Amino acid sequence: MIYGHKMKSKVEEITSRLNDLADERNKLGLLGVNVKAKTGSKGKNVQTSLIDKSTVLGREADADSLIAKLLEDEDLNRKVSVMSIVGLGGIGKTTLAKILYNDEKVMAHFELRVWVCVSDEFSVFNISNAIFQAVDGHNQDFASLDLLHVALKEKVANKRFLVVLDDIWNEDHSQWELLKSPFLVGSTGSKIIVTTRKNKVALVMDSAQPHMLKGLSDEIALSLFAYNALNEDNFDEYPSLKVIAKGIIKKCDGLPLALIALGRVLKIKGTNIDEWEELLNSEIWDIEDGGGILPALKLSYYDLPLHLKQLFAYCSFFFQKTTYSTRIN
Structure with a gap:
């Protein structure tokens, strides 16, 4: 009887966990699909050695x-x-x-x-x-x-x-x-x-x-943010947005990836002050991840349309693999 009781508790625990996962799937708008692994196939990380120095x-x-x-x-x-x-x-x-x-x-x-x-x-x-x-x-x-x-x-x-x-x-x-x-x-x-x-x-x-x-200095961070949000070198033409931008870059703590990601989010929204303030005042900034990058990336994720959120979540199933590129003089 004791063994049966333990098994029942374990089944109930697993069922509860599956229900939680199903709820998370629904929140993300994911569809149920069958994924078949291909033996011997290797995923490729898209990172390469090429770079546009001007950016x-x-x-x-x-x-x-x-x-x-x-x-x-x-x-x-x-x-x-x-x-x-x-x-x-x-x-x-x-x-x-x-x-x-x-x-x-x-x-x-x-x-x-x-x-x-x-x-x-x-x-x-x-x-x-x-x-x-x-x-x-x-x-x-x-x-x-x-x-x-x-x-x-x-x-x-x-x-x-x-x-x-x-x-x-x-x-x-x-x-x-x-x-x-x-x-x-x-x-x-x-x-x-x-x-x-x-x-x-x-x-x-x-x-x-x-x-x-x-991390980047505030001056450089502001310039990088302006470039990605407005295609400008600075905020001289947008003084009302500059105040908000300074608040955002302070929260990004000089991390270029965060500045670029959020700049591109705002680039789509244009120069609407309400949109910029909404991003600055988002509760997501209160998340503590020990590195400062997670809140910024979550903000850019939440701004994606539903079909791209599904694609993003699907990509998370794949591990990074070793890749290479080379030049021989």
């Missing part, structure tokens, strides 16, 4: 400092050195890395350049394979990590290379040691750039001096 504001000093370090061949006892860019989500780590990767002096300095977006899955084999395919220019199947690393080692031997590992979360030092083993034969001055939200990751990956990326 980037306030990172000139960061870029100049890091480019100078990239071009240095200072450590003769260490052929390959690691540089890390550390900061909150949405603060512009990837954007800064793209600026470095596409700088003309950097492109001329390195014989090989490879960009790998890693995200959640730190697979030594997948990352190594992405890098090999980038420098080799062809897809090739390897039966083991050892065979892959031997081939990769031959490709990078005595060459000065730049590898960007974007969005790293791995804190396992042994995995990093395994990943970097083929690169130790590179030419002096070779660099690996790591972007991460966690300072511990930078330390695990032997980054000597992590570059801590800060």
